[in-house]
Amino acid sequence: MVVWVSTLFMLASCGKKAKAQETTDTAKVETEALQTEASSAKVKFPVYDFESFESMLHLQDGKTYVINFWATWCKPCIEEMPYFEQVNAERATDGVEVILVSLDMPSMWKSRLEPFVEKKGLKSKVVILDDPKQNDWIPKINEDWDGGIPATLIYNKNKREFYGHGFTYDELNTELNKFIN
Amino acid sequence: METIKKLGLLALVLMLGAFTVKSDTLAEGYDIGDVATDFSLKNVDGTMVSLADYKDAKGFLVIFTCNTCPYAVKYEDRIIALDNKYKPKGVPVIAINPNNPSIKSGDSFAKMQVRAKEKGFTFPYLFDDGQQVFPQYGATKTPHVYLLEKTDDGNIVRYIGAIDDNYQDASQVEEKFVENAVDAMLAGEEIKVTKTRAIGCGIKA
Numbered sequence: 001m002v003v004w005v006s007t008l009f010m011l012a013s014c015g016k017k018a019k020a021q022e023t024t025d026t027a028k029v030e031t032e033a034l035q036t037e038a039s040s041a042k043v044k045f046p047v048y049d050f051e052s053f054e055s056m057l058h059l060q061d062g063k064t065y066v067i068n069f070w071a072t073w074c075k076p077c078i079e080e081m082p083y084f085e086q087v088n089a090e091r092a093t094d095g096v097e098v099i100l101v102s103l104d105m106p107s108m109w110k111s112r113l114e115p116f117v118e119k120k121g122l123k124s125k126v127v128i129l130d131d132p133k134q135n136d137w138i139p140k141i142n143e144d145w146d147g148g149i150p151a152t153l154i155y156n157k158n159k160r161e162f163y164g165h166g167f168t169y170d171e172l173n174t175e176l177n178k179f180i181n
Numbered sequence: 182m183e184t185i186k187k188l189g190l191l192a193l194v195l196m197l198g199a200f201t202v203k204s205d206t207l208a209e210g211y212d213i214g215d216v217a218t219d220f221s222l223k224n225v226d227g228t229m230v231s232l233a234d235y236k237d238a239k240g241f242l243v244i245f246t247c248n249t250c251p252y253a254v255k256y257e258d259r260i261i262a263l264d265n266k267y268k269p270k271g272v273p274v275i276a277i278n279p280n281n282p283s284i285k286s287g288d289s290f291a292k293m294q295v296r297a298k299e300k301g302f303t304f305p306y307l308f309d310d311g312q313q314v315f316p317q318y319g320a321t322k323t324p325h326v327y328l329l330e331k332t333d334d335g336n337i338v339r340y341i342g343a344i345d346d347n348y349q350d351a352s353q354v355e356e357k358f359v360e361n362a363v364d365a366m367l368a369g370e371e372i373k374v375t376k377t378r379a380i381g382c383g384i385k386a
Contacts, residue, residue: 073251076383103380105251105349132347135358138378147378148322 043109045102045117047128050137056099056127057141057153064156064179066098066172069129069141069149072112073104076166077150081120083169087176088124094180095156098124103149106130154179210319213375216335217243217327220314222277222307223290225297230275230305232329232336239271240366241336242359243327244344245320247278248296249287250382253323255348257300260324263344263359264304272328272363274304279315279323284385312386322381328362339366342377 048056059065068084070077081100088098100122104113109128117126131137138147142162145151150166159179167175211217219232232241244260246253264274282289290308297306309315318327319341328340340362345354358377365372 071380074382075385105255108251132349132353134348134379135343135346135356135377138380145378146321147380148383149380 043128044114045109045126045128047109047130050129050131050133050140053101053127053129053131054140057155060157062157063095063097064154064176066096066176067101067153067155068098069101069103069151069153071103071149072108072116074149080150080166080168081122083167083172085120085122085124086169087172091173091176091180094176096176096180100124100126102126102128104128209316211317211327211338211341213338213341215338217329217338218314218317219336220307222309222314224305224307225290225294225302226305230307232275232331235273237271238273238331240328240330240339240363242267242272242274242363243318243329244274244276244324245279245315245318245322245327245384246276246324247280247285247288247382248292249280249285250323252348252379252381256324256344259344259351261300261303266360267363268303270363270367272367276302276304276306277309277314278306279309279312279320280385281312288385312384315384315386320384322383324381326359328359328366330366339372340375343379346377348379 056065057067066084066087068077068081070081072078084098084100087096102113113126113128134147138145141153142151142164145162145164148164152163152167154161154163154175156179161175161178163175221229221231224230232238235241242263246256246260248254260274260276267273278288278293280288282292286292293306293308296302320327324344326340326342326344327338329336330339340359342358344357344359345351346356346358347354356374358374361374362372
């Protein structure tokens with residue numbers, strides 16, 4: 001697979017289309033992945049590994065951060081996203097800031113993530129967490145998190161709570177009220 | 182005497198502590214050392230498959246997976262490789278699709294048959310009809326692996342979690358969690374890493 005990937009990259013860069021066509025019968029998923037992996041460097045959103053991302057979990061600037069872990073392929077994540085958008089707009093005066101942390105795979109950044117964010121007109125900050133060593137970093141976000149999404153961390157300088165489940169609009173506001181006096 | 186009392190008290194506190202921690206972190210489903218239930222589920226070839234059918238097995242890699250999850254798709258080739266490596270050693274892969282096709286149409290039985298054929302699955306790919314089996318195991322997402330050891334007391338859960346530590350690129354894997362666990366189990370050694378976590382697609386029931 002890896003040899004095949006790099007071969008195709010070389011083929012693509014050499015522009016030898018005839019040869020590349022030999023691979024057109026391979027699984028669609030793989031082809032999709034390849035086409036976009038080459039251009040993933042130019043993705044619109046900041047890409048972090050866990051080490052560089054971690055400081056975003058410990059900002060001490062008086063704001064209440066809502067860190068939502070999601071992906072475009074996660075249906076319940078998409079369903080709850082409007083509530084996070086709403087809260088980000090409505091409660092900005094309370095110092096609430098939503099950060100949408102996409103766990104989409106590199107192959108999906110250009111093909112799915114960017115179009116999704118554009119189509120939905122998302123106003124919250126979107127960042128990408130791309131770190132395959134999930135067994136190392138998942139427990140650092142929360143010891144009890146099994147890695148399922150949606151999952152959300154809410155914190156400010158006084159309080160910190162992790163939620164390994166989805167939210168309704170009301171539930172999200174109820175939780176936020178516990179952080180804001 | 183006083184020391185013994187104190188030690189006894191300390192032991193008691195520690196024991197209580199251990200139980201508290203356990204009940205906090207233990208969601209529904211199996212933990213390491215539990216006896217896993219058998220099942221009778223329909224395979225993509227139309228036959229019904231149970232763990233009890235495998236008279237000579239030493240254990241099983243029960244893997245909850247599906248057609249539609251990008252992580253599951255990324256691991257398909259590696260699941261086939263696991264079956265090829267461990268079936269001859271008595272630990273076959275038994276794949277189960279836990280998703281409800283009325284929520285996720287791409288995970289219907291017919292689509293499972295298509296995917297199994299396309300990829301040339303070497304193992305049974307079973308449909309958890311009515312989504313009854315996965316909650317007993319406590320599977321929450323796909324792919325989710327349960328290594329079972331067949332003993333006189335039943336099929337004991339030895340490992341729960343991810344296949345390895347790099348979903349994106351098999352060549353960049355540093356720790357092969359499942360292989361390490363099966364190798365240790367077959368060698369009668371202690372399994373060092375018994376539980377791992379990974380991002381996956383929530384099971385749609």
